[in-house]
Amino acid sequence: MTEQHAGFQLVHSNDTDALLTLSGPWVQGCDLEDFSSLSSQLHLGTSTHLTVDGAALQEWDSTLVAFLLQCFNHCSEAGITFATRDLPAGAAKLLALATAVPPHRLEPESPQHWLASLNPMVLLDKSADFFRQSLGFVGEVSVALVKLAVGKSNTRFEDFRQFCYEGGPRALGIITLTSVLVGMILAYLGAVQLQQFGAEVYVANLVTIGILREMGVLMTAVVMAGRTGAAYAAQLGTMQTNQEIDAITTMGISPVEFLVIPRLLALVVVMPMLTLYADLLGIVGGGIVAGGMGITPLQYISQAESALAINHLLVGLIKSVVFALLIAVAGCRAGMNSGRSSAAVGQAATEAVVTAIVYLIVADAGINIICQQIRF
């Protein structure tokens, strides 16, 4: 029997009536004629009434009811009355259930051509939107900080402590690895050049100044953007999805005070400390390479000490505070504006890292230019 395939036959019995006879097994995997062939046949005639006869049907499953529903919808659109007879009882009931509620009509969205997304005006509009939103967010954060300063804020110290712990001690491992390696890279880079002048010992100066002013803080910031910034975005995005942020808002608490400020402050407190730690290890990393090139540890240390000036250290620390603010703002903003689905939370985390890194590099360039102008 399985060779028999699911079939239908349309007969126009007279001008107004058509009879559709279904036969064979209508189950998953049966080879089924296309529905469009039926609809075109139906249009050839002048029928205003269609009867479906299921007397010759064998087994059936969703395939049958899906087909019948298509017939029904097609007929109601074309103004043809639809009736059934001798359908299996279950199928008739399911069809009745499926047609009980009229379909919801979606007002068609004007489809956008993909080229439209490259329109410079649209792009400009989007970045202007992004900029406006970010400024608004920075404004909210500033207001919340002022409220915190005058002691009228709903920020919980407990949260702040927790974020300090997560952002600080737990990041030490990866910061150790990256900063030692960056110190070594700097030393290699410098040593090869300085050797040509027989001035290898100045590697210590290069590494110390390079790490303190630039590389120590920048590498720490990149690690924190990927680690903590993305985590903030994912946490807040998930809270958005679970309506936790709605709950906080309706409790009369500002989500910025309650969620953003503790994260931001934690990062601002932790980043300078991590930077100091990274600076120290970077210089040690440079020393390892220098040792390999025949510079004794004592030479290296005394040379490094002579290069170590308070302003180099200060530049690095100021940068670390600025970078911490930028990472926290980028992460929290992306999280707070996240959409309400798992994919949107992923997008928010990506956006947090990408914007944070762009901010970092722009800010770094800016600070360097200022320092150069004021000879700091």
Add this chain to the structure above:
Amino acid sequence: MTQASAETHIDVSDLTMAYGSFVLQRDLNFVVRRGDIFVIMGGSGCGKSTLLKHMLGLISPARGDITYSGQSFVHASDAQREATRRRWGITYQTGGLFSAMTLAENVALPLQLYTNYGSGEIRDIVAYKLALVGLAGYQDYYPSEISGGMSKRAALARAIALDPEILFFDEPSAGLDPISSRLLDDLIMEIQDSTGATVVMVSHELASIFNIANNSVYLDAASRTMIDYGDPAYLRDHSKQAVVRQFLNRGSRTDESTAQAQRSGNE
């Protein structure tokens, strides 16, 4: 209903459920017959969802066995479990719709995974399943864009995508208004009736318990075991356990209000 002649579909024997050393329920023994609408009842936190998770194989029991059509599920190999699960449809207490997919994609996923329908056929079947739960035309909506009642129904549409033999629902009508809840009950009953599936559901909506269930088990939190088992409409008046009668009579202590509760339960 041809209850007496119906065959055993699910058999839970000597089941003890525990989280670590915290024993939730012990010595559960009951049978779900093919075509039953079986309700797991009990107060909040007594372990109804946990029992369902045991039946689904998401948690393994501390002791005892669960068999489907005579085959042990607890001791089955992974491949056997996969094959058994393929014939199930499940909705979870918190929805479980994939938030990053539209309703159509949610319903289409099991069809794409487990059938050899072409993409056109899948589209038609998805349209039919959504129409069945009254969501025709909502194909391109995301779960976050529809109401709570609609997402319960969308989850139902996904559960019935593969024409399952057993449907498991965890509190399908909780949190819905009485009318939507009633419609959902009717829908479950109609689907059960026309496909002959076995339905196992957790519920404490009395209206739906009396409307659709023909068998039930009551889990008691205090004694940590099942204290009654049978047709809820019968248990309401004839249970030997006062707690069960009280539960089924909307928590009223006096028996005078029984008749009234019955009437409102049947409305």
